[in-house]
Amino acid sequence: MTTEKLYRLNGVELCAETFGAPADPAILLIHGAGASMIWWDDRLCGRLAEHGRYVIRYDQRDTGRSTSYPVGAPQYAMSDLAADAAALLDALGVEQAHVIAQSMSGGIALILGVDHPDRVASLTIVSSSTGDEGLPPPVPTMPRVEAPDFGDRAAVEEYVVRAIEAEAAGQFDEASARALVRADLARTRDYEAAMTNHYAMTFDGPRHGGFGELTQPVLVIHGDADPLLPLPHGAAIRDAVPGARWLVMPGMGHGLSEPYWDAFVAAVLEHTR
Template sequence: MQTNLINIDGVELWTEEFGHPSHPPVLLVMGSMSQGILWPDEFVGQLVAGGRRVIRYDHRDTGKSGTIDFDADPYTWHDIKDDVLRVMDAYGLESVHLVGHSAGGLISQLIAVERPERVRTLTVIGSSPLGGHEGEVIMRSLMGQPQPEGSLPPPLPEFVAYFTNAITSPPPAGRCEQIDELIAQARVLNGTALPFDEDAERQLAERVYERARDLSALVNHRRAAAADPGFEPEGVLHQVKAPTLVVEGTHEPAKPGHSAIIAERIPGAELLMIQDMGHMIAPQVCEPLAAAVLAHTEI
């Protein structure tokens, strides 16, 4: 394992590399406002044991990556998407097996459309279809507004209840409250089928808190999304050429049923439902998820 702090175009990104440099490269792209270490060590280790070179990284404004004065130097989700290419360039990789979770899956879909030569295979986990404007669906749910006909399926009631309360409550102040908030959020994203290990999640939340340069900076991802309404082009998923695996848990609370839509719109895509999995990559699903990614990236 080797960590690197890369700086391209003035963007400082913390990265971590595992496995032999000669092995097929797998680049892991985590979701919005999330650090790269939320790709579980167990999952990464199983990919490496299967003969893959694995790279994970912190998005800008998360973890050990650089923080940005958004008022002075605003950015958009297109910039966050281009950070994926910056990581690839820093490692001298012309193409990778691209694996994205949640909003990272959305980013990965767009890269597969725009830069097909850089994507060997595409794996999308717990995400929404590009052009589906999932953020608008969630906001209407939180505001108690009806969904227009043809919208994506809304999040489950427990997700809506938690985040409705979160956006109407004062932000957590201080270390203890912020860590408790991270744990509470993880409990919801875990879903209702798998046991939730609060002690393990507390250790992870403490790690997330301690390694962040500025935990409050992650809200800039929401500002970037608001500044970039054109991020999601519609009707383009048929252009994806990379062999695609789409993964969803049977107890997905945030984007239930979205993966089937992605798989339907990408030619030849395979849909995998993982029993009892929620939105987060819990320890219990690392083995089947890693096995699926290893099989998919043998192509």
């Protein structure tokens, strides 16, 4: 494992960290809306590295130690976040990577795969969606809670912990969730921006097509208990991508909780051979 490092790319600073040997096949991890790189757990990254993968995780704009924008005024589009990912690979000397994207960042993975196809060896899309009309909304049990007072650190911590619990569909470890949120709060430039700006950016798509134009091997992983993006969202990606592989995680919610790491690691190692 290396220490975190700031890279100046595309006019912004991105904080990244790597695990494993640079000579091994690269895996680029991209987490979902508002989530910094530490939402990809150190132990999970280490397990992939132990099996011969060069694992890269990073803070996207407005998360962690990367460049932050005024709250509600992000000066970028989703295609810019995809361009950041490609530029980070350049900075690390990685010609091509296996991209693993969670939730909202499935859209970033799509742009990478369609508009930067030479940089992508394969795609794994976890707990995401095509965004098509007619897909089911979040389940009724998902709480609708007002955003906290961001000047009250304890209130923010509690809000995010409870959000993790709601999305976990029963697979919830409070101690681990609270430790994650505290670490994230401690290292993030502006937590209100982190929880706001990804939802306020311009949601553009690939210039050269959609899911049907992906030519790389694609693995779609989805929990059948996902309360935020129910299972048909993942199935829509599977159906849109020719030849996509499909892995349903029984009982898993929206997050990739620890009880599912064994199955996740096994699937990713097989997919990235």
